[in-house]
Amino acid sequence: AQSVTQPDIHITVSEGASLELRCNYSYGATPYLFWYVQSPGQGLQLLLKYFSGDTLVQGIKGFEAEFKRSQSSFNLRKPSVHWSDAAEYFCAVGAKTDSWGKLQFGAGTQVVVTP
Amino acid sequence: GAGVSQTPSNKVTEKGKYVELRCDPISGHTALYWYRQSLGQGPEFLIYFQGTGAADDSGLPNDRFFAVRPEGSVSTLKIQRTERGDSAVYLCASSLFAGQSYEQYFGPGTRLTVT
Numbered sequence: 001a002q003s004v005t006q007p008d009i010h011i012t013v014s015e016g017a018s019l020e021l022r023c024n025y026s027y028g029a030t031p032y033l034f035w036y037v038q039s040p041g042q043g044l045q046l047l048l049k050y051f052s053g054d055t056l057v058q059g060i061k062g063f064e065a066e067f068k069r070s071q072s073s074f075n076l077r078k079p080s081v082h083w084s085d086a087a088e089y090f091c092a093v094g095a096k097t098d099s100w101g102k103l104q105f106g107a108g109t110q111v112v113v114t115p
Numbered sequence: 116g117a118g119v120s121q122t123p124s125n126k127v128t129e130k131g132k133y134v135e136l137r138c139d140p141i142s143g144h145t146a147l148y149w150y151r152q153s154l155g156q157g158p159e160f161l162i163y164f165q166g167t168g169a170a171d172d173s174g175l176p177n178d179r180f181f182a183v184r185p186e187g188s189v190s191t192l193k194i195q196r197t198e199r200g201d202s203a204v205y206l207c208a209s210s211l212f213a214g215q216s217y218e219q220y221f222g223p224g225t226r227l228t229v230t
Contacts, residue, residue, distance in 0.1 A: 004157075032215045043119065043221035044158070044206070051215070090157050100170060100213035101146065105157030 002027050004093050006106035013081050014114050021076040021109050023091030032094040033074040034103065035065055039087040047089075050074060061085070086113040117141065119222035121207050127228045128197055136192040136225045140209030147190050148219060149182055150206040158206050164190060165213050197229045 003026045013019050025031060033050040048059025055067040065076045074091060091106040120139045128134050140147050146165055150158035160174040164184045172182070179197075184190040194201055204226050208219040 006157075009155075036221075041223060043223045044208075045221070046218050049218075092157070094215045096215070098215070100163060100165065101148075101210060101215050101217065101219065102160055102163065102171065103158075103219065104160070105150075107155065107157050 002093075002095070002104060004091055004104055004106040006089075006091055006109050008109045009107070010110045010112070012112045012114060015083050016080050019076075019078045019081045019085070019111065021089050021091075021111070023074045023076065023106060025072050025074065025091075025093050027072075027093060027095065029096060030069060031096060033065075033067060034092040034094070035059065035063070035074075035076045036090045036092060036105075037061075037087050038090065038108075044090065047076070081111075081113055083113050083115070086111055119207055119209055119220050121205075121222040121225050123225060124223065125226045125228075127230060129230055130197060130199060132197050132229075134194050134197055134227065136194075136205050136227070138190045138192070138207030138209075138222060140188065140190070140207070141220055142188075144209035144211055144220075145187070146210045146213040146217070146219075147184060148208040148210075149190070149192050150208065152204040152206055152224070154203070161192070161205075163213070170213070194227075197227075199229045202227055202229045 005024045035047040036044040092103045122137045149161040152158045162172040167187045179195045182192045204224040206224045208221045210217040
């Protein structure tokens with residue numbers, strides 16, 4: 001069965017420290033991969049996406065993600081976290097066989113930033 | 116420009132009642148999606164519209180749920196005989212066209228509470 005797993009439900013990080021959020025997927029073939037962020041009262045916002053090509057993807061707000069086929073992973077990173085990065089982060093996948101854009105989301109990782 | 120808007124932002128209803136949730140997509144966007152996000156979970160796909168027609172409604176949990184988009188713009192998600200298990204945040208998203216290449220823009224959601 002197809003699945004998207006975010007192993008960490010909750011992460012606490014100090015402001016200025018690095019952040020890495022994990023995402024693993026199980027799909028028949030390499031899917032399209034996305035990271036979204038959800039801040040309180042805000043809609044989900046796309047941070048970055050991977051379709052093909054360079055496995056290191058740059059996104060908005062200083063985030064990047066690396067696709068590793070051998071590990072079926074698409075981990076999100078940020079070198080130095082700001083207090084405004086406190087939010088919930090969702091990994092999502094889309095099957096290449098879906099022509100219209102159906103997304104399957106992981107359960108999310110809540111990020112807390114401490115001073 | 117204006118993003119995706121959803122009304123109401125909060126809806127409390129009694130078990131067994133009928134509710135309607137409205138989504139106003141970004142002007143000109145042809146594709147519209149509904150997702151449901153339960154507490155502690157990621158968004159779960161419900162239904163997708165291309166224009167006026169429901170192109171994929173495979174995510175609707177049962178026949179109490181129905182959605183329309185009569186003029187290819189505004190969409191309404193309708194839930195009959197609400198149950199406590201329907202309590203969740205209902206998210207709407209739109210994209211310029213259907214397909215993984217087109218970013219889905221999400222609204223802030225409607226929080227539905229069934230008492």
